[in-house]
Amino acid sequence: MSGVAQLMLLFIGAALVNNILLTRFIALCSFFGISNDMHTSIGMSLAVIFVMMMASTATWMFYYFLLKPLGVGEFLYIPAFILVIAALVQFVEMYLRKYSPALYRAMGIYLPLITTNCAVLAAATEAVKPGFFKMGIAYNFTLGENLIYTLGVSCGYGFALLSFTAMRERLELAQVPEWLKGSPMAFITAGLLTLGYIGLGSLFGL
Amino acid sequence: MKEWMRVLRNGLSLENPLTVLMIGLCSTLAVSTKLEGAFFMGIGVIFVLVMSNVLIAAVRKFTPDEVRIPIFIVIIASFVTIVDLVMKAYLPSVYSFLGVWIPLIVVNCIVLGRAEAFAYHNTVWLSVADGIGMGLGYTVIIAGLAAFRELFGSGQLQFLGATLVTMPAFYRPPNILLLFPGAFILFGLIIAGSQALNRRIAAKDAAQAASLKEAV
Structure with a gap:
């Protein structure tokens, strides 16, 4: 797979067709935890895009330049990847605390939890273990494809998070039955939102 | 021991990780x-939760605060690797169904969340209770949801190749239960139910406290 068209396809496939939040249920904790407030959602989306791009580049290099030549990729990829990601997140946290206290306060508990944001580890794992990747591509990504793929995944994350936040802000004003108020209604709304993504599944025959 | 049971029960009801x-x-x-798949996922999560809670509680006195998260993560990742390899060796069909979700136990918010919120501040003994309670709370909900979705979404319930229950022939399974919207909407209803239950428990506790006061 090469050429700009194929890369576009990879991007759209990762961002929309296989949207990481709504069709694959990865990283839902932050999805429901942080989607009360638009300002926070934007910050979180940008943080995730930033962290994911750096993390998947780092883990790709780590896997192909260190783990695979040493023949320990099969056993050590989980601890190795998560360590690289954790170190990166800690770095982003320190940076934000120093240079943007407002954003740091807004993200609260969720910034350390980017480490446990499944999206980051899932994208890193899928780049080197494509059997997990459900688009039917059975080969290993090159570094460039890995970057496009990760950009697609993280943009899809941001897109879904922002649209859901907008829906939830509107929902504050809606009249909801008493027993569904709060999080149950949020889940049902998300369920309706995903209905649209089923239609995207047949796009490009992916 | 009373405290131990309270922590264990907490995970199942009042602080159920999922609901x-x-x-x-x-x-x-x-x-x-x-x-x-859901059942073995639950077993894997219980194993990782209990073992990592124990180890983290055991080393909490020598863990520097600044690097605690990487330390937690390495501990958790080691146990997840054990689950990953064991499941690959002995339950290949379950392994291929769970796929990326096995490595993702590492970043399952429950495991790191409990390490940070509970095991890091409590004794080893209590952390075992917390791990079992939280793990069971997770497994009960996930297996219940899966049983419901498989039974009503595909028309039959299977476990390790054996068919447990089959719906009558006239039943036409609605595919939407197995698709993403079904998951979200069903889970929303589960949360609504558990919130109602917890409200009732809280009301009962309040009434009990009030009647105790009267008796005094």
Whole structure:
């Protein structure tokens, strides 16, 4: 797979067709935890895009330049990847605390939890273990494809998070039955939102 | 021992990781299309939770605060690797169904969340209770949801190749239960139910306290 068209396809496939939040249920904790407030959602989306791009580049290099030549990729990829990601997140946290206290306060508990944001580890794992990747591509990504793929995944994350936040802000004003108020209604709304993504599944025959 | 039971019960009801704390949702919704997969996912999570809680509680006195998260993560990742390799060796069909979700136990918010919120501040003994309670709370919900979705979404319930229950022939399974919207909407209803239950428990406790006061 090469050429700009194929890369576009990879991007759209990762961002929309296989949207990481709504069709694959990865990283839902932050999805429901942080989607009360638009300002926070934007910050979180940008943080995730930033962290994911750096993390998947780092883990790709780590896997192909260190783990695979040493023949320990099969056993050590989980601890190795998560360590690289954790170190990166800690770095982003320190940076934000120093240079943007407002954003740091807004993200609260969720910034350390980017480490446990499944999206980051899932994208890193899928780049080197494509059997997990459900688009039917059975080969290993090159570094460039890995970057496009990760950009697609993280943009899809941001897109879904922002649209859901907008829906939830509107929902504050809606009249909801008493027993569904709060999080149950949020889940049902998300369920309706995903209905649209089923239609995207047949796009490009992916 | 009373305290131990209280912590254990907490995970099952008042602080159930899924329905109350709402963490660890990702795998719950994704894996709950098959009872078998959901059950072994639950077993894996219980194993990782208990073992990592024990180890983290044991080393909490020598863990520097600044690097605690990487330390937690390495401990958790080691136990997840054990689950990953064991499941690959002995349960290949379950392994291929769970796929990326096994490595993702590492970042299951429940495990790290409990390490940070509970094991890091409590004794080893209590952390065992917390691990079992939280793990069971997770497994009950995920297996229940999976059983419901598999039975009503595909028309029969299977476990390790054996068919447990089959719906009558006139029943036409609605595919939407197995697709993403079904997962979200069903889970929303589960949360609504558990919130109602917890409200009732809280009301009962309040009434009990009031009557105790009167008796005094």
